[in-house]
Amino acid sequence: MNSPYxxxxxxxxxxxxxxxxxxxxxxxxxxTTAQAVRDHHGKDESPFPTTPPDxxxxxxxxDEVVDVVKLCAQHQTPLIAFGAGSSLEGHLLAVQGGVxxxxxxxxxxxxxxxxxxxxxxxxxxxxxQLNEALKTTGLFFPxxxxxxxxxxxxxxxxxxxxxxxxxxxxxxxxxxxxxxxAEGKVIKPFNRAKKSSAGYDLTRLFIGSEGTLGIITExxxxxxxxxxxxxxxxxxxxxxxAAVNTVIQTIQMGVPIARSEYLCPYTIKAINAHSHTxxxxxxxxxxxxxxxxxxxxxxxxxxxxxxxxxxxxxFEWATRPEDRSRxxxxxxxxxxxxxxxxxxxxxxxxxxxxxxxxxxxxxTGARAILDRSTMPxxxxxxxxxxxxxxxxxIDPNNPQEIExxxxxxxxxxxxxxxxxxxxxxxxxxxxxxxxxxxxxxxxDAMAIMRSIKRAMDPGNILNPGKIFRMS
Amino acid sequence: MNSPYxxxxxxxxxxxxxxxxxxxxxxxxxxTTAQAVRDHHGKDESPFPTTPPDxxxxxxxxDEVVDVVKLCAQHQTPLIAFGAGSSLEGHLLAVQGGVxxxxxxxxxxxxxxxxxxxxxxxxxxxxxQLNEALKTTGLFFPxxxxxxxxxxxxxxxxxxxxxxxxxxxxxxxxxxxxxxxAEGKVIKPFNRAKKSSAGYDLTRLFIGSEGTLGIITExxxxxxxxxxxxxxxxxxxxxxxAAVNTVIQTIQMGVPIARSEYLCPYTIKAINAHSHTxxxxxxxxxxxxxxxxxxxxxxxxxxxxxxxxxxxxxFEWATRPEDRSRxxxxxxxxxxxxxxxxxxxxxxxxxxxxxxxxxxxxxTGARAILDRSTMPxxxxxxxxxxxxxxxxxIDPNNPQEIExxxxxxxxxxxxxxxxxxxxxxxxxxxxxxxxxxxxxxxxDAMAIMRSIKRAMDPGNILNPGKIFRMS
Numbered sequence: 017m018n019s020p021y022x023x024x025x026x027x028x029x030x031x032x033x034x035x036x037x038x039x040x041x042x043x044x045x046x047x048t049t050a051q052a053v054r055d056h057h058g059k060d061e062s063p064f065p066t067t068p069p070d071x072x073x074x075x076x077x078x079d080e081v082v083d084v085v086k087l088c089a090q091h092q093t094p095l096i097a098f099g100a101g102s103s104l105e106g107h108l109l110a111v112q113g114g115v116x117x118x119x120x121x122x123x124x125x126x127x128x129x130x131x132x133x134x135x136x137x138x139x140x141x142x143x144x145q146l147n148e149a150l151k152t153t154g155l156f157f158p159x160x161x162x163x164x165x166x167x168x169x170x171x172x173x174x175x176x177x178x179x180x181x182x183x184x185x186x187x188x189x190x191x192x193x194x195x196x197x198a199e200g201k202v203i204k205p206f207n208r209a210k211k212s213s214a215g216y217d218l219t220r221l222f223i224g225s226e227g228t229l230g231i232i233t234e235x236x237x238x239x240x241x242x243x244x245x246x247x248x249x250x251x252x253x254x255x256x257x258a259a260v261n262t263v264i265q266t267i268q269m270g271v272p273i274a275r276s277e278y279l280c281p282y283t284i285k286a287i288n289a290h291s292h293t294x295x296x297x298x299x300x301x302x303x304x305x306x307x308x309x310x311x312x313x314x315x316x317x318x319x320x321x322x323x324x325x326x327x328x329x330x331f332e333w334a335t336r337p338e339d340r341s342r343x344x345x346x347x348x349x350x351x352x353x354x355x356x357x358x359x360x361x362x363x364x365x366x367x368x369x370x371x372x373x374x375x376x377x378x379x380t381g382a383r384a385i386l387d388r389s390t391m392p393x394x395x396x397x398x399x400x401x402x403x404x405x406x407x408x409x410i411d412p413n414n415p416q417e418i419e420x421x422x423x424x425x426x427x428x429x430x431x432x433x434x435x436x437x438x439x440x441x442x443x444x445x446x447x448x449x450x451x452x453x454x455x456x457x458x459x460d461a462m463a464i465m466r467s468i469k470r471a472m473d474p475g476n477i478l479n480p481g482k483i484f485r486m487s
Numbered sequence: 488m489n490s491p492y493x494x495x496x497x498x499x500x501x502x503x504x505x506x507x508x509x510x511x512x513x514x515x516x517x518x519t520t521a522q523a524v525r526d527h528h529g530k531d532e533s534p535f536p537t538t539p540p541d542x543x544x545x546x547x548x549x550d551e552v553v554d555v556v557k558l559c560a561q562h563q564t565p566l567i568a569f570g571a572g573s574s575l576e577g578h579l580l581a582v583q584g585g586v587x588x589x590x591x592x593x594x595x596x597x598x599x600x601x602x603x604x605x606x607x608x609x610x611x612x613x614x615x616q617l618n619e620a621l622k623t624t625g626l627f628f629p630x631x632x633x634x635x636x637x638x639x640x641x642x643x644x645x646x647x648x649x650x651x652x653x654x655x656x657x658x659x660x661x662x663x664x665x666x667x668x669a670e671g672k673v674i675k676p677f678n679r680a681k682k683s684s685a686g687y688d689l690t691r692l693f694i695g696s697e698g699t700l701g702i703i704t705e706x707x708x709x710x711x712x713x714x715x716x717x718x719x720x721x722x723x724x725x726x727x728x729a730a731v732n733t734v735i736q737t738i739q740m741g742v743p744i745a746r747s748e749y750l751c752p753y754t755i756k757a758i759n760a761h762s763h764t765x766x767x768x769x770x771x772x773x774x775x776x777x778x779x780x781x782x783x784x785x786x787x788x789x790x791x792x793x794x795x796x797x798x799x800x801x802f803e804w805a806t807r808p809e810d811r812s813r814x815x816x817x818x819x820x821x822x823x824x825x826x827x828x829x830x831x832x833x834x835x836x837x838x839x840x841x842x843x844x845x846x847x848x849x850x851t852g853a854r855a856i857l858d859r860s861t862m863p864x865x866x867x868x869x870x871x872x873x874x875x876x877x878x879x880x881i882d883p884n885n886p887q888e889i890e891x892x893x894x895x896x897x898x899x900x901x902x903x904x905x906x907x908x909x910x911x912x913x914x915x916x917x918x919x920x921x922x923x924x925x926x927x928x929x930x931d932a933m934a935i936m937r938s939i940k941r942a943m944d945p946g947n948i949l950n951p952g953k954i955f956r957m958s
Contacts, residue, residue: 053767132845146574187682187691210873211651213913214927216695217645217692221939222809229687272710307782430544438677440683460668460674470942
């Protein structure tokens with residue numbers, strides 16, 4: 017494979033003077049070329065070196081996004097939408113220069129339709145902000161990547177998280193989008209109906225398009241009633257295999273678990289240090305059950321029995337909201353805890369997802385590959401979906417480690433792909449997985465993706481260089 | 488709006504002689520120009536007059552589909568994929584002539600991966616055939632349009648049915664597709680992973696594209712464990728409003744009902760005559776509950792209490808498999824029962840879907856519009872999704888009735904669209920809803936759909952004239 021690092025050396029044209037002036041005119045102090053701001057917008061949570069845009073614009077409305085898109089289109093200048101900066105595959109890096117369009121100021125909750133179980137928000141609203149706003153409604157929004165990502169960014173990468181095993185991903189939970197096209201038109205292809213057969217599913221096409229087909233400015237999502245009962249549990253296992261097989265059987269039996277997360281002993285150790293918890297440093301599953309009181313009890317009993325059959329022990333319950341919240345905060349911070357476990361490190365996170373029957377082979381295979389790593393590695397993830405992450409903790413200033421991490425990643429991805437799995441369950445392609453996507457989808461499907469890109473963004477101004485090479 | 492009937496008069500070129508000869512050469516007796524076969528392939532369950540293709544080819548493999556697509560592309564001849572012929576919006580009518588590609592012979596179940604809860608089938612496999620094949624596995628496939636449709640056709644129209652309220656539609660239940668593109672390439676953009684962020688969601692783009700972007704030849708779907716307990720119930724209500732409000736509250740409370748169907752007194756009467764049942768001719772809800780024994784009991788109690796609050800009575804239970812099966816067979820045959828209630832009639836079926844809080848307004852509004860109808864009308868549908876059908880029973884030889892039915896349909900659709908609803912929850916656009924889609928999506932979104940069509944089918948050979956006009 018080609019090194020994704022090679023793509024950082026694309027040709028950059030300087031920002032056209034007239035564009036710069038026009039943006040300054042329209043946005044005054046919300047337009048900047050200050051180095052610190054550009055640097056902040058030229059990186060994400062990936063180990064890639066900062067690759068800053070030439071300027072940053074902070075937009076506050078869909079109309080302003082239209083203005084920026086039209087100006088960039090006129091000047092054939094790359095435009096990269098920026099939400100919370102929490103992506104993991106180099107999505108935000110300005111590899112061809114251009115303008116970063118920061119949407120974090122578009123953080124208005126436009127409407128909560130509790131009676132329809134929907135909410136419409138601006139793209140910069142984060143998942144925590146939405147759930148905070150829902151507090152008095154008895155409803156919640158389940159999709160929860162580790163970081164407090166923006167909903168626009170989550171839609172753009174087809175994100176998911178710990179609840180996906182029960183509630184699905186952004187693919188299933190977005191009802192409608194408002195999108196500014198590469199031409200600067202505002203479209204809203206679908207409305208708030210729960211299902212629709214009305215024409216091409218443009219909504220799903222924008223979801224996962226990583227800012228390459230349009231700029232998402234508003235998102236309408238499904239909400240769910242807070243379950244009558246919620247209960248979380250922590251269980252330890254003697255081996256990785258035992259933990260994973262417990263989850264596989266739980267899924268195969270159709271137990272409607274809300275969450276089922278694996279964490280390796282190293283990850284638990286990092287979490288204990290970071291979140292001041294005292295979890296046993298073992299192969300661990302975090303479970304959560306949602307439903308009526310009776311149903312939660314039933315689910316918990318079934319899973320407890322299954323876990324015991326595989327040698328699971330120390331079923332520790334968290335039923336009080338504050339205990340559950342502590343547990344899941346620790347889980348959501350696991351990636352940052354891992355980074356902290358090796359000060360100064362950056363993480364290369366794999367993101368493979370395989371059919372559930374191949375999960376044990378895939379994850380023990382990854383473990384064996386990583387046993388050769390000279391760097392510390394945490395393994396954790398959404399095993400109920402067949403999706404897990406190996407966070408390889410790299411010294412970003414050490415080229416040998418970068419090279420080694422890419423080699424390990426390559427082996428893990430190829431193993432998953434040999435099992436009818438995907439290189440990315442939820443992080444997206446960005447810069448990092450372009451070759452893997454090419455292999456996975458095949459060249460004829462890639463040709464179709466490129467033809468769609470050409471049709472919808474003929475000037476190739478929207479986040480160019482991501483997902484695939486144009487030629 | 489333009490009458491959809493006007494579109495039946497498109498320009499037809501005769502079938503090129505060389506194409507005809509090449510197809511005959513390759514397919515011998517599986518290529519035909521016999522009038523009866525062409526007529527059968529030039530109609531669906533809509534009231535449109537038969538508009539036959541010039542020839543019909545019966546394909547048995549993806550490779551054969553490739554051959555036909557390439558030949559049609561060479562000869563710039565329209566090609567219309569045909570599954571079970573059960574669509575409702577004129578999807579199959581050969582308005583520009585050309586070849587109908589019958590996929591019903593592609594009826595092999597390729598693989599049942601019970602351990603992954605997935606099945607891969609050829610496009611011609613029907614939903615009943617798949618469930619029959621699953622019988623010994625303890626799994627089932629829930630998506631159930633009224634007719635015994637083919638899975639390829641169901642994917643192509645983004646179909647759903649009675650179980651969608653719990654299990655989702657084809658949008659949520661297809662994992663992957665094999666598609667022959669307009670160029671005759673075979674693509675399989677996604678694999679069997681449960682979730683994926685790998686590139687543009689081509690799978691979702693083909694789902695609902697009604698054969699205009701590619702020919703679906705294989706479908707991989709999610710399966711579900713047959714629940715431990717299943718229980719169905721029939722309840723009568725004094726008014727339409729009472730029945731609908733019971734469902735609205737059930738949904739808003741988050742009760743995970745598996746099915747919730749409304750049937751009007753006229754529909755019940757038609758069902759009694761057709762299926763030899765003795766249901767009371769009242770505003771009726773059919774419910775079904777899936778889960779563990781305890782959970783089904785809980786759900787049933789909650790819904791029973793809600794129904795009673797709205798004056799629901801005669802809760803009649805069907806827990807034995809044969810009783811449930813009789814009930815749902817009757818429901819699935821309701822459309823045909825309605826047609827039989829007026830011998831010689833054809834049905835114009837509305838298919839609006841609105842946010843659940845607008846359901847009562849939408850359905851009582853439709854009822855008021857239809858009270859002026861000179862034709863009999865049955866109202867029924869998947870009210871838990873906000874989706875219902877008004878089946879207007881037309882004498883297809885009476886132009887006044889056709890005109891009146893279109894007028895009534897127009898009012899009902901516009902009412903739903905004024906409530907943030909869609910013209911089609913599950914039937915698709917076909918010929919019949921082109922203008923409504925245009926209004927609903929807006930001209931800029933339509934321009935994008937057309938640009939995608941041009942990019943993926945530059946010769947406009949795949950089911951031309953459906954979903955939108957190209958200019």
